[in-house]
Amino acid sequence: MNNIQINFSIKDLENLTGIKAHTIRIWEKRYNLLQPNRTDTNIRNYSIKSLQKLLNISFLNNNGHKISKIAQLNEEEIPIKVREIASRSKVEDHAINAFKMAMINFDQVLFYNTYNNLIENKTFSDIFYTVFLPLLNEIGILWQTDTITPAHEHFLSTHIKQKILLNIERLQSLEPKPNSRTFILYLPENEIHDIGLLFINYQLRSKGFHTIFLGESVPLESLTSVLEFFNEITFISYFTVYPEVEKISTYLNNFGNLLLNKSEHNLMLLGPKFIGYDVKELPKNISIYSSIEELTEVL
Template sequence: MNNIKNRFSIKDLENLTGIKAHTIRIWEKRYNLLEPKRTDTNIRYYDLENFQKLLNVSYLNNNGYKISKIATIDEPQIPVLVKEIAAKSSLDNHAINAFKLSMLNFDQSLFFKTYASLLEEKDFNEIFYNIFIPLLDEIGLLWQTDTITPAHEHFLSSLIRQKILINTEKAQMQIKERSKKTFVLFLPENEVHELGLMFINYRLSEKGYHTIFLGQSVPLDSLKDILNYYDDVTYISYFTIHPTKEEVVDYLQDFDNLIMKKSKSQLWVLGKILEDVQHNKLPKGITSFQNIKNLIDKL
């Protein structure tokens, strides 16, 4: 079975590239930049070659090339020119596009090649903040609009997870002496989106802190057991879909009653679910953060 997505609607192209469908039609009709195909039932679609070309055209356009000029460039020279510009300037947008292609084609080699080229100019922290976070945000939107399948999202997430784990192991091997402060990282029950929490674990390890990573879907009762082993404990959690917006305040109150009122521990939380929560009404000892960088800056 062929798993490669090779047919795209104009709405798919808009979602994948950020270029409005109206603009795509203009580029297509006025400059002949794309050549849509038709199904047996006469429905227009774009193939993978069209999608790749549109990514390259968009990249050139964002780097100062007018569409009228791009239209005069021999087609085989367009990707060559893109690579030349990417080598001289920021690789960020080019890398994000390459990772998207890697995801759509389930192409591990392209992912690893793109990642290796980024490492020539950036460290892992920069890659995660500047490339992976924006990429994952886009992937979430693409999944919600049915442009990609959950399989695409899982494929890309698993490769990013590998990179976080490799760098976490390196950081933990550098720790000479365990810190007195312990960070316990967990996700609430039914929460499985752990990449952000994994990166926080890596950053804490990099700074020499002792961490205990519990991962996905951890019941509250299990968390209190940690207090039997450590005195200075800060829990960290990341709420992406659970608890829901309707449940989050009650969840935090339960955490406070079960764990914090019986210890000197703290809870640091972040995630989209907390956007509508009034931070000044959180129980004492619970701190919310807008993003990972804000949390790390507090250390």
Template sequence: MNNIKQDFTIKDLENISGIKAHTIRIWEKRYNLLEPQRTDTNIRYYSHQNLQKLLNVVLLSKNNYKISKIAKMSDEEILQHSREVAFTMAINDEAINAFKLSMLQFDKVLFNTTYNKLLHKKSFREIFKDVFIPFLNHIGLLWQTDTLLPAHEHFISNLIAQKIHLSTESLQYGIESTEKTYVLFLPENEIHELGLLYLNYELVLRGKHTIYLGQSLPLDNLNYFFKNDRELCFITSLTIMPFDDKIDDYFSEINSILEGTKHQLIAVGRKTDLLRAANFSSQITFHSSVSDLLKVL
């Protein structure tokens, strides 16, 4: 029943930490930094605690701690020093590593402290583009290699979503007196909303009037918005839903809803590549990513 991954191969450790398996083995043999267990067939595997320790070691080694000095520290000292480094570090790669540690250790304090340090050096837009996007891309790779716990992704995604909400709320003024309203929603059973949340932030930042509907919206709800006189631009984001074999039917239904109106729909996400050659009578356009869409808005 419990399919959450608790043990990791050395390849998993390489994928997550960015340190080559060969180097990990050297650290293990020469400095006894990690204590792997072995299967009945003598294959090494590493615990979740081993993974956390390795990430802390990597953080320290990238911040002028010699590996020989780290090896003499207790596990508690390594954790303490790595948190001190994370709290006082600079930007980008170091911040991404700190967020990675925060995710794997369910450490909200580390996440918030790292984020607040970034805010002294970068705007929220810069943090999202320079740090959160590369970090989220890395999470995606970890999902592909089956090295990430579902609980970790939920934990960190919720923390990032909170920051987007707070940043958006701070902009809720100076809305343009425009006739166009942007209505943002996700398909039914789609829960991956960070990209859509950030797009809503960018629209509000530009003075646009938005209505954010969020996750898992039935398409028949869109008709409700036709009752006012505003021009509508619906925006949806596709990560896992609809399934590939259902995507044509999904957009055919959207086309029929919008047909004969002045309203339009923009769909964002890699799944839109499946629809590039489609011919719709309504105003439906596709963009591979939020970044691509922002270039033309």
């Protein structure tokens, strides 16, 4: 495989595996678990093989195996032991590690094989909540700490998005339940992070609701076009990066004045931008939810 990352710093390993650099050094010295290369200035760097091994060791350790016992296993026994445990418990942790390796190597085959193994025993919603969401949260941290590049993040998010779209496609031919409210899903201007919103669309469609997905970066004034078509509208939006914190209150007031003149209409919001937001400032018929699960449970 060409053009993949082959060398990692000890900080990269800490970020990718969750094992502190200090602990990694102790395991190297005491148990000889990893054999790092060293630069001319004596700085450790690690191969992709070392990363894979440490991810497996982390998985075993998190599943109750003492590091002293893991150290007694040979190179071939460690992945075998991982597969044995993953087949009966904590399959989510194993899958997250596999998806990380797929991302690091831009390995589409590994991504799809891992997903196909999951879907044999889990619903798509289960996979999203227990694997994709925790994985995306980790990836956000890895990107912020420069452990991975935006290309890695885009690789992973694009493949997750493809799975959501595939599952939405399977529901498109189903008629909405009678007298269903209409849900308009959109992202505000300059906001492009649509995975959460796409999954909400999938959840709504699976519940038999009528949905219209408008997607990313929709100007506020453009939303007025839907008012003449539907009597009861619930707008749903997900604020990840935009609007800026200091502009949110103005945005919501403008939204209320422009689109919530009828009591039958309302706006449901969620996303990182609302962490710590004072709900007392919310205009009428606007509500904030802390998670996708909380939002979908009230529908």
